[in-house]
Amino acid sequence: MSNITASEVNKLRKATGAGMMDCKNALVEANGDFELAIENLRKKGQKVAAKRADRDSSEGAVIAMVNKKQSKGVIISLNCETDFVAKNESFVELANSICKIALNCSTIDELSSSKYESMTVGEKLIEQTGVIGEKLEIGSFEHLSSEYVGYYIHAGNKIATIVGLSNKFENAFDVAKNVAMQVAAMNPIALNENSVSSEVIEKEIEIAKEQLRAEGKPESILDNIAKGKLKKFFKENTLVNQSYIKDNKSSVQNYVQSVNKDCSITGFKRAALV
Numbered sequence: 001m002s003n004i005t006a007s008e009v010n011k012l013r014k015a016t017g018a019g020m021m022d023c024k025n026a027l028v029e030a031n032g033d034f035e036l037a038i039e040n041l042r043k044k045g046q047k048v049a050a051k052r053a054d055r056d057s058s059e060g061a062v063i064a065m066v067n068k069k070q071s072k073g074v075i076i077s078l079n080c081e082t083d084f085v086a087k088n089e090s091f092v093e094l095a096n097s098i099c100k101i102a103l104n105c106s107t108i109d110e111l112s113s114s115k116y117e118s119m120t121v122g123e124k125l126i127e128q129t130g131v132i133g134e135k136l137e138i139g140s141f142e143h144l145s146s147e148y149v150g151y152y153i154h155a156g157n158k159i160a161t162i163v164g165l166s167n168k169f170e171n172a173f174d175v176a177k178n179v180a181m182q183v184a185a186m187n188p189i190a191l192n193e194n195s196v197s198s199e200v201i202e203k204e205i206e207i208a209k210e211q212l213r214a215e216g217k218p219e220s221i222l223d224n225i226a227k228g229k230l231k232k233f234f235k236e237n238t239l240v241n242q243s244y245i246k247d248n249k250s251s252v253q254n255y256v257q258s259v260n261k262d263c264s265i266t267g268f269k270r271a272a273l274v
Contacts, residue, residue, distance in 0.1 A: 004028055016041050017090065018131045042123065044130045059086040060139065062271050063099040064151035064160035070172075073149035073162035074102040075271045076111070077139040085134050092157065094128065098138070108141045142269035150176020152184055158273050159184045164266035165256075175259050181245070182252055183268050188239040191267060196238065204233050240265055 004027045012023040012034065018041050026044075030036035060079035066072065078095035085091050098111070098121055105111040112122035119127070125136045146164025150173060153160045161183040163176050182188075190196045208229040209222045217225065235241045240253035247255065256263055 004032060008032065008034070012037055012041075016127070016131060022131075041130065042119075042127045059083050060273055061086055061092050061095040061157040062140070062153070062160040062273055063092075063095045063157065064153050064162050065096075065099045065103060066149050066151055066162070067103050070148055070150070070168070072103060072143065072145045073151050073164075073269075074099060074105075074144075075140060075142040075151075075160045075162055075269055076102050077160075077271050077273060079135075079137050079139040079273070080132070081134040085132060086157070091132075094124075095157070098124075102141065102143070105141075106143065108138055111138065111141060139273075140271035142271055144267050144269050146266045148172045148176060150180055152177055152180035154184050159270070160272075161268060161270045163268045166264045166266050167260070167262060169260050169263065171259055172263075175256055175263070178246065179239075179252060179256065179265060180268070182242065183239065183270050185245055186239075186242055187270065188242060188268070189237045190239070191265065192238050192240045193234045196234070201230065204230055239268060 004024055008027055009020060009024045012018070012027060013020055016023065016038060018026070022041065022044070023037070026037040026040040027034075029040050059082055060077055062075065062077040064073060064075045066074075076095065076099045078091070078098060080086055080091065098116070101114050101116065101121060102111050105114060112120065112125075114121050116124040121138075125138070129136045142162065144162050144164050146166070148165040148168040149162055150165070151160065151162045161180040163180045163183060165172055165176055165179075189200070205226045208226040211229075212222050212225055213219075235243075240251065242252050244250045244252050244255040250258070253265070256265060
């Protein structure tokens with residue numbers, strides 16, 4: 001058995017973030033082989049991950065980011081088990097570093113298999129599950145491309161949004177951020193009426209009719225009144241038609257076009273931990 005020095009233990013601790021005794025034991029087991037010791041710690045992480053696979057990950061951090069060209073944005077949620085870990089600076093840094101990698105990905109599977117230092121993102125999460133002692137996983141992954149993309153992260157990293165604009169202009173950053181804040185606060189279900197699924201529309205019409213029947217309204221007028229209620233539903237639940245949170249006399253679409261008449265919202269994504 002090799003004699004393990006304190007400096008070797010400290011080096012492994014800095015490289016992996018694992019506890020001192022875990023590092024010492026890994027080095028002893030590896031007879032001082034640094035790379036093998038890292039592998040031993042990762043193997044421990046794999047065992048912990050499997051053991052914790054059925055535990056909920058309802059806490060975490062939701063992070064949004066855009067690329068340098070501001071033409072693509074991504075949101076990821078890195079989930080954990082406790083609020084204590086979610087607020088840890090190292091955990092938030094890990095979430096940010098994974099989000100940066102996500103800018104070059106289109107799916108969670110692609111992100112999980114992407115390179116993270118000397119391993120993949122998926123392997124890094126397994127490793128950190130062992131180090132931290134909590135199940136870590138990517139919960140949400142959203143991406144959006146447009147001529148200009150902005151983002152907003154709500155305080156505490158519990159909600160993040162990205163918004164696409166049809167063109168880039170002087171105040172695009174502020175407009176995109178304000179609309180992204182709208183998405184965070186009002187949680188629209190779609191961009192506009194045309195983006196609402198036929199299933200949702202049919203359901204809302206039927207709900208409206210049932211309400212009217214309960215009020216004793218005759219069948220002959222139900223369709224027209226239900227259409228009016230559907231219009232109200234669109235106003236409250238589609239982004240471009242919602243009342244703008246900073247000026248409820250204006251719709252979100254009118255706000256955007258008051259800044260730049262040639263600009264429109266092309267899409268949005270939202271992720272939240274509840």
